[in-house]
Structures are given as structure tokens and as C-alpha cells.
Amino acid sequence: MPRAAGLPPGTLSLLILRVVRQEPMHGYAIAQKIRTLSSDQLSVEEGSLYPALQKLLANGWVKAEWTTSETGRQVRSYRITARGLKQLESEQDDYQRMADAIAAILQST
Amino acid sequence: MPRAAGLPPGTLSLLILRVVRQEPMHGYAIAQKIRTLSSDQLSVEEGSLYPALQKLLANGWVKAEWTTSETGRQVRSYRITARGLKQLESEQDDYQRMADAIAAILQST
DNA sequence: TTGCCATCCATAGCGTATATAGGCATAGTT
């Protein structure tokens, strides 16, 4: 099966960090935020999301705490750390360089 | 080792097709072209390039013929096909949609 | 009150794509 509507490899942690930077959020909400912000163009599957969050936790880029959502449910809320902010900046720069480089080729005569 | 200076997964065939669209080119030249067009930002390793070219051949997106280069060496020159042009268009559209979607998230308030 | 669906967390195993590390060959340069 081809990567039909998935998201480009290598960008998942970038997107998560970017979304969580705004405000602490639980996993399910992160996935939905990415979906809506991208006008349904990008979909983060849960089987991708939670392992990615574990990685972010292990690297100390986010920290998690169990809280109660507005609907009264127990949810695990992820908050970006100082190191996470640095990482976000770094990944965003890398991505931009790549995107520019690819654009240069796609626009070459 | 992390993906330090490699190129973003999913874009290799797109870049190859785009470069070969201009003029038939042999493998080694394709790699160099991508490197120079991207100002050394993207590097295509030969171990990635040739398997990718095999895939393009198998899909009928390029055809190859052995020719003699200007330096007198036997080289395998790859030329894009009509189907390859369609594929290029499709992949470029996909890439653009993704890039736009990611940009939307990275630029969100 | 039962059944269904949305929400919510998480792991195991798979598939796909690229990178690493090699092998082989020619030709020009030093």
C-alpha cells in the first residue's frame, strides 16, 4: 500500500512540538489539531502519534501529566519543555532548509 | 545515526524525475545535478539512487539506454517517458499540497 | 438497558524507503 494520505516522514515530531507549543494538549486533541489546521490534508494516526509522544517524552522535549479534561475524563496532557522549544526551533530550521532546497529543484528551468 | 544531511524520505523519485525531465542523464550526473541545484543542501547517495532508478524503470516512468558519454565512457542514460511525466506531475502536486499543509501549521499562531 | 459511537491511551509487528557499506570497472593525473 502506498502512502496515500499519510504525512511526510520526518515531520511528525516537528508538527507535534509545534502544536503543543501553543498550549498543553492531550494526544487525541493533538491529532485533531493537526488535522484541522491542515484542512484535513494531514492525518496523524494514533499508531503513529503515541509512539512519537513516547519518543518526545524520552528525549525530554515534552512532559506529561494526567489531568481532568473539561468533559470530566482523565487525559494525559503534554506540555513542551525548554529543551523541546530548542528542538522545535532546530527541526523547523532543518525543515525550512530542505523545503527551500526542494523548491529550488522543482522550480529549476 | 540520525538522518543528518540526507534528503527527506518520499521525495527521491520526485527529484529524479524532475531533473531527468530536462534532459536524459546518467545516474552519476543526476546525483550531481540534485546536489548543485540545491546548493549542496541535498545529497543523493548512490546506494539510494540506483535502487530508485530501478524502481522508476520497473514502473515505466523512465527508460534507459547505454550510450557513450562525451568522455568516451559507457554510461546508462535515463530518459523520462510519457507516463513518467504524468507521475511527475502527480507527485509534484502531492508534494505541494503537503508542503502547504505543513506550512499552515508552522505558521499558525 | 442495551448497543453503538466518539473519545482516549497504548503496544506489536509490518512495510516502505533511504542510508551504509561494500564490490567492480575505467580513465586521467601525479
Place this chain on the structure above:
DNA sequence: AACTATGCCTATATACGCTATGGATGGCAA
């Protein structure tokens, strides 16, 4: 003769997201 650049290619490793699966909670409709 040795070294470097050019040139083609394969086998293996590895990274990464996806599929499939499992479980739990709670609202709502039949």
C-alpha cells in the same frame, strides 16, 4: 604505480510511520 574522480550496482541495516489490535470511559439513541 598510486590516487582520485567517474560510473554502475547490490546486500544489508535502519528509521519511520502505518495497520492491526487491545482496552477503557462516557454520552446518547433505540
